[in-house]
Amino acid sequence: MFKYSSQTRVLVAVDCIIFGFDGTDYNLLMVNRGFSPEKEKWSLMGGFLKANESLDESANRILYELTGLENVFMEQMHTFSKPNRDPIERVVGVVYMALIDIKKYQHQPHDDFQARWFRMDQIPKLIFDHQEMVEMAFNRLRSKAAFHPILFELLPEKFTLPKLQTLYEKLFATKIDKRNFTRKLLSSKIIQKIEEKDKTASKKGAFYYTLNPSTYKENFQRTLNLIPKSEIPSLIE
Structure with a gap:
């Protein structure tokens, strides 16, 4: 079989940054590393x-192995390629960002990764350049959410307007x-009210809403300024 001569082989790693929202805070799904280097970190x-x-197939496989979920929002974000980013050998890291409904995540019976959710303000020290990856991904999420309804991917099938506002x-x-x-939200017609209320916070309760599938898809890549720039303290570099 023909191969390119005099070329060094390089490993390609796919890393998944998985965000969830628990109704109050943003969370990141992490794993406890089971092998060296940096074992148990x-x-x-x-x-x-x-x-x-392919890279997309690899990312979907990794996400499924950890969460058991398929067909969730995920996109390739960035490639990390510093020669010394992995102390063992040359590894190029391709990063994907995924958004999931945290309530749909179930600990997998075959999970040997000791997966755990961490609030974004309580993330422990991470291996290699993973902290840089997470910071870039969270900034990317903020940047996209300012103009596109991407955050709805974090919500359960039905949600209230107060919860949605908290999300933003x-x-x-x-x-x-x-x-x-x-x-602005109601005029976009990407959500629709249902005749059911969440009364966990008050007797009066708040109506539940669901996504309008067709309108949501139409607006997903369009600019939808739900938040004025004056109310966003710092849009991302």
Whole structure:
């Protein structure tokens, strides 16, 4: 079989940054590394690209192995390629960002990774350049969420407007004008009210909403300014 001569082989790793929202805070799903180097330290979920799969296929396989979930929002984010980023040998890291409904995640019976959710403000020290990956991914999430309805991928099938507002306020670390936010959201027609209320916070309760599938898909790549720039303290570099 023909091969390129005089070329050094390089490993390709795929790392998945998996965000969830528990109704109050953003969380990151981490694993306890089971092998050296950096054994028993916290890491992103990842693995090496196999010879018979594409990068997207590898990322989907890794996500499924950890969460048991398929067909969730995931996109390739960045490639990390410093020659010394892995102390064992040359490894190029391709990073994917995934958004999942945290309530759908179930600890997998075959999970040997000791997976655990960490709040974003309580993430432990991570191996290699994984901290840099996480910071870049969270910034990317903020940047995209300012103009596209990407955060709905973190929500359960039905949700209330107060919970949705909390989702945005936590991401941008700011208070949002309720009336403007609700008006823009309802005028976009990407959500629809259902005749059911969440009464866990008050007797009056808050109506549940669900996504309008067709309108949501139409608006997913369009600019949808739910939050004025003046209410976003720092959009990402």
